[in-house]
Each structure stands twice: as structure tokens, then as C-alpha cells.
Amino acid sequence: MQIKLNINGSDKTLDVKPHEFLVEVLRENGYLGVKKGCETGNCGLCTILIDDKPVLSCSYLAVRAEGKKITTIEGVQAEAAEVGSFLVEEGVDQCGYCSPGLVMTIIGMKKEIENPTEDDIRNYLTNNLCRCTGYVGQLRAIKKLMGVE
């Protein structure tokens, strides 16, 4: 079936199957910054923004996204580079596979919480797994980005 999706500000008509999740549709259509790491909604690698809120695209049916504003990391390159530069500066871009999803969640958090505490950050990002860094360096980076003492 064909659906209309607004991705990164442009309207697209895409062929999808009714049971297809956004992550597959986005990757098939070249939005390769969206990664996939599990089948159970546990890793956060597939995080995108829908109406500016972080959403797991592996658990979000493509058809449900009609009429909504979909943002992938390709659509927010400047902001991703800003957020990402803090990760890189701290050296927590190891394999980097978790980074796009993490960056998108952080972008969502910045919109929602103005002066987060360390616990706010941990809670907001708790669904974003990382197997390389052990999180402590990522927390340092995010605190610097958000100006948290």
C-alpha cells in the first residue's frame, strides 16, 4: 500500500506493507542513520523523532506515522554535529553504532527538559544501550553539552 510520510520536512509517497515498522521503511528508503539492534524494543538504536519526541522506530508502524512529522538524523545534521561533537570530544564515540540513536534522544531531551539533573539525563536516556563505553563518559559529555554541573 502507498502512504504519505513527512520525513525531514519533505512529503514522500512510499510503498509499505501494512505490518511494516518505520525502521525498515526508513532504511529501505535511504535513511541509513537509523540503526537496528534488536527485535524487542530494548536497545534504542532505532530512535527517531516523531513530532519532535523520541520514538523507537522499530516498534512504530509506518502507517501510524501518516500526517506526523518524522525526523531522522539526516534531517538534523547541524544539531547532530553539535551534540555529537561533545561525544567525540569526550572519546565516547567508540564503535559508534549506538550514537545516532543516542544523539536523537539527546536532541529530544534538549527540547523537553531545560536544566536536567544527572538523574534526569539517566532516566531520559535509559532506553539507549551502549555496550562499549559503560555510559560514564557519555554522561560526562552530555552534562557538558547541557551545562549541568
Add this chain to the structure above:
Amino acid sequence: MKAVNKPISKIDGMGLVTGKPVYTDDLAPKDALIVKILRSPHAFAKMKDIDVSRALKVPGVECVLTWKDIPRIPFTRSGASFPEPASYDSYILDEYVRYVGDSVAIVAAVDEETAEKAMKMIKVDYEVFEPVIDFEKAIDHPSVIHPDHKNYKPNAIIHPNFDRNVACEYEYDWSKGDKGIDEIFAECDVVIENTTYNQAQEHAMMETHRSYTYKDMHGRLVIVSSTQVPFHVRRTVARSLGMTPDQVRVIKPRIGGGFGAKQNLQAEFYPAAVTMRTGKPAKMIFSRVENTICGTTRHRMRIDTKIGAMKDGTIRAIDMEVLSDQGAYGEHSKTTLAPAGYKTIPLYNKADAYRFHGYTAYTNLPTAGAFRGFGVTQGIFATESIVNKLAHELDMDPAVIREKNMLKEGETSVGFNLSTVFDDLSELQTAESCGLEQAVKRGKELIGWDEKFPKKEVSSSKVRGVGMALSMQGSGIPNIDSASATIRFQENGFFTLLLGATDIGTGSDTILKQIAADAIGISEDRIRVFSSDTDLTPFDVGAYASSTTYVTGNAVINAGKLAREELFKQAARLLETDVDSLEFDGDKFTDKKSGEVLDLEHMGTKLTYGKFQHQIEVTGSYVPYKAASPYMACFVEVEVDTETGIVEVPNMVGVVDCGTPINPKLAKVQTEGGLIQGLGLALIEKISYDSRGRMTTDSLMEYKIPSRDDIKTNLVVEFTDTYEPTGPYGAKSIGEIVLNPTPPAIQDAIYNATGIWLTDLPMTPEKVLKALKEKKNK
């Protein structure tokens, strides 16, 4: 020295964090056939019949391959150097299946749905056997897991015995002077024993196994794979398909984590077989479930350790008996078994005797493979655990018993020879660098050991305790690992560094560039790095055994020195002077005699075009000859909730001797990541199977790795001020050592807090509560 020891950022960092398409699946051709594997529902069975005729009729199916279509060439997926210290005991597809999830048939179709539909149409008639699930009952079990081993190529040095389900047996027995170890035990004031178990940890790297393949215009097979060992993939896939290595090219793009998982070959064979059969591009992406049940795990081990000491704490003898669970195929049997002893006992180099004996047993469980730490993790849990226990027995401070017995800089250790020159003890190797004294001293300060040891009550139900452990590893495998690096000087004065080394997220492309810059004597900004393509880059064994910084780093230095020599020669030619009168400041040559100047920009261009053309391209190689072990001390403070059994780790300290950290920023993050993986091993990560061998923890929902919420730890990492004379600019390795010490340190902190002694990882709240209850009832 300019670039080394500087915290520069990873060269691929910005590309990674902004989501550029750089990983295997991002690069695969859109028309690649989708490859799926029909997997065994049984832990142990033989296919009496397999009928794929209906599957082949599904529209969109391109091919279905069974064991009958695959060359009967036994090989090993271990991804180790040639000749592999592992038996050739597996095929791409076999008529036997030996664990739940073992490969039964390969299906390739135009899309995933079609492939899945076709898989359901394959009819298999199994003869099911009693599986071997409990590794402690595996040896001499009535079920022989590899009954049909006449075509296997057993590797003699690992002593397999297929009829007994033994993948490997290994032992040594050393004592100073004429007395045997048992006599020395008899002379000791105290002899204690301890048994430790660890679980079969999952790597759980975020990017699952994956590869895609195609034929190039010459008909050669190209494999693009998320692998740690491109050159071993070339050789192994070629062998398994009856081809020669020249017919295969392997490319590794960026990869989403490995931790050893991607040393063992996993996905490569299946699309390769399909491409060779159909001529079409093909790709195979492991689902998370496949990754969990069909990838490898850490070896589950039971280690019975015995230690003998005098009243003053002098350790005199250490004896280890190991049983290791190999799972279905013997990919890393001796290579993980032996290090459990020989990369732990050198820590206690003053003892008079060591004995080690171990078996690796085949079971009908997923294969155990390479995993960061590689047997040493298990061995460190055993030795550090028993040394802590000994300290308690003698009523000594665990830090003090370490200070008394541990290896110090400039000392020899028999254990080094056992691991590097294999039993040749004629000339004992020296620890030319060893920062253990510094590490223990600094670690104690950072954790506040003297104030906090052994425990502090926080409230009626919460008590804090501190614990510590040491750790060591190697830096590559002496006399076996090898690496090379090529440096090319280009137009306008830039350099290309070609590396066979495999950056798996560790930042090796970056740190090797730093090393190259200093070896040539230029700024690192002039260097572009290209790595991991078997057609284009020089040979390197790949990313395992903590080898890249040390082994490839030394190869890069050798290449850099040669490049520098060549630059001087060519500058002298262009300036019409001799090499001795040249000065080089990193950007330009000056002829001291004439005052004439030639900058690298002009020099590069001159050497590229026209009558002065001369390509500077040099290759340096390196083979390590000693262990160059890194060392560390880890201190933790735990808080045990005696009502819930929950153990939190508010403070953790790692002081690491990796020699010179080439890049202190990346080394620090690698240490943090390793310590937290160790924390997962110690407290969180739990793997379970049902009685028929089906893994019940096959997703990230059931198999929990540490999440952000679990880590409220104040983690402090520091490096000792040590310099390894044989290392590149004084460096040793960092990759694996940092995972090892957390489990024994946490185990002892829990003991110090509560008096319970947990010996079976992970130390979950249930086990804590049970032990607390038992203690109370005593």
C-alpha cells in the same frame, strides 16, 4: 614527541555520531539476495532426510542449500592465525546439528518474507539424540557429540579426544628445586581451596553479525563483513568453499562492536556460498535472537584453585584445575583454557610451584569463542578470589598480601615463559615494565581503602564494603601474531597509512596514525588512514589478543622509520645535496650547506609528476617476542541491601599500567567500558538454557546487559607512570585487561560487607539473599 600521548579525537568520530552510512548493512547493494538460515530446533540430532523441493518452488527463491550441496571440507571458524590451534571440526553445513540454532539449510530469496516462507517449507526428518547440556557431565558422556570425526583434522598440540567429548587438554607442572608441588603444599602453614564458576557471557555487541558478498568483474568473491579478522576470513572462507585465498577479497567497513565475537567467523560463509552458487550479490544479517543463540559466548568455566602459604602471607604454591565448556565446536579451546593459568600466575611470581590442568569439553550448547579477556577473565576470578580468601584466612589486609607477593618491575616470572616460549625455562623473561606497586598504592588512596576497609554500616539494611583485585593480560601473542603497515608519500605532501589492522571501535586507526606521525617526525594532520581491505592493505592478524597497539604499533614505527629514511634520501636528491647536511622540522627540509629549503608540499608534488617521479612507499612489519603484559589494580566499594539482596557499586577505581597511553582519552574510555562489562559479568548478565538446551535468554529483554540506570557508579580511572621498552613509544595493550578484575573485586567487597562468599557469577540479588539466609541459619 608530538602526537603520541595526546588526547586527540577519533578520526572517524564525527562521521559515526552524525549517522553516516558506514557500516556493513548501510553499504550493501539494494538488490542483494536476502540469506536466511533454517536453524535446528534440537540440541543434538542427525538429519535422516531433508527435502527442499517445496521451498525451491516458492516464487522469488533463488537457491536452497543443504549439507549435500556444500563441499565436505572440515575447517574451524576460530579466526585465529594459521595454523590454527584448534581442530578442524566443523563444516558450513553438516548432517549433524549440535546445538539449538545450528545451521540446517541456507535459503536465499529476493526478500526476507519470501525467504522465511521458503524456510517453513523445508522438511527435515531428524534422528534426535540425548544432548549433553551440563558441562560437568560432558566428558565420557554416553552421547558423543562428534561421532563422525574421521575427516576432521585434529590439532595435535591441543590433545583432543572426540570419543570422550574432549576438545582440548592442557597441563603444566613446575616447581623450583627438587620438591614437587604436593611436597611444597605439605610444608605450607595454610592451604586453602576455592571453586569459582562464571556464566557463559554474551558479547551483546550492538551491531549483530553480518556480511554481504558479490562477485567482482573478474569473478572473484568479495566479502564485506563486520569482522575483527579480515585476513583470517579470506583464508577460512576460501578453504571452506574449496577455493584459494587469491579468489577472495575481504573488506571491513566500520563495525558496531566486537569484543571478540567477531573474531570467530559467523555470517560470512552463507552469503558467500550463495554468491558462488548464483553469481548474485547476497547478504546475511543476524537477528538479535540469532546473534544471541548462534554467535559465540564466553567459556563457562569451573576452576578449582588451591593455594599454599606461610603464616606471614608468603604464597608458595598455586594449583588450578579447570573445566571449560566449549559448546558444540572447538573453535577456541586451548587458546582460552591455557591463559586462565599462564596469564594469571605470573602475578605471583615468588611462589615455588605452580600446577595447572584443564579440559575443555564439548557440549550441545552454543559454541564458546573469543571474548575480551579470553580465559584470563575466568582465571583472574579464580586466582584473585583465592588470594582474597587467603588474606581473610590469615587475617591480613588483601592489599598487603598483594604488596608482599605480587610481581614487581624488573623481576622475572616463570609464567611468562610458559606463555611465550612454551616450557622453555632456560632464560626467564623479565617484566621490564610493571606498574603494580604504583597501581595498588594509588588505587588505595583513590578508593579510601584504609578508612573504608573492610566495611561500614550505612543503615539497618544497608552496608558498604570494599574489595580489590589485580589483573594482567598480554600484548599480542609472542612469536605468533604479526602485523605490517605501509606508508605512502603523496602529492602536496600528505601521507597515506595503510593498515591491515582492524579498528573495531577501539580507535586503533587513530592511535596508529599518532604513532606513525611521531615515527616519521611529522604532524598527524598530514596522514590519511586506510584500513582493513585484504587486496589493498598489508597483512595483519586482526583485532584480538590485545595486539593492535603493541604489535601493529611496532610495525607502524618500523614503517615510519623507513619512510623517514626515504624522505631524507629523496630530499637530498631534489636539493642536490647529501643526506647528512639536511635538517627536517616536520614540514620542510633545509640544506645546511646552501640554506636551500624544500617543503613537503613541493616535494610530494615533484616526486609525483614529471621527471623526478619517485613513489615513496615503505612497509614495516613486526612479530612480538615477549608478553609485554599490562597490569592493573581495581578497587570497588559496594553497597549491599540486605533486605533485597541488591548490590550497588557506588565507587570503582581502576589504575592501569598500559605503559604509555598512546591516546589517554581513548584509553580511559576503553577502561571505563571494560570495567562496566566486568560489572555486567559480576552482577547482571545471566544466561539460561532449558533442559533440552534451548537458550531462554535469547533477546536483550531477557539477557540484560548493564543499562544507563544500572551505572550510578563514580568511576575513577588513572594510568601509572610506566614505560615498556619494547613497546611503541613505551606502550602496552589496554583492550582486554580492563574487563578482568571487576568480578573478584566485587565478590570480595560483598564478603567484606556481609560475610557471604559468592562463587558463581553473576552475583544476583537472589543469590545474595539466599547466602545471607544460610549464613543467618548457621
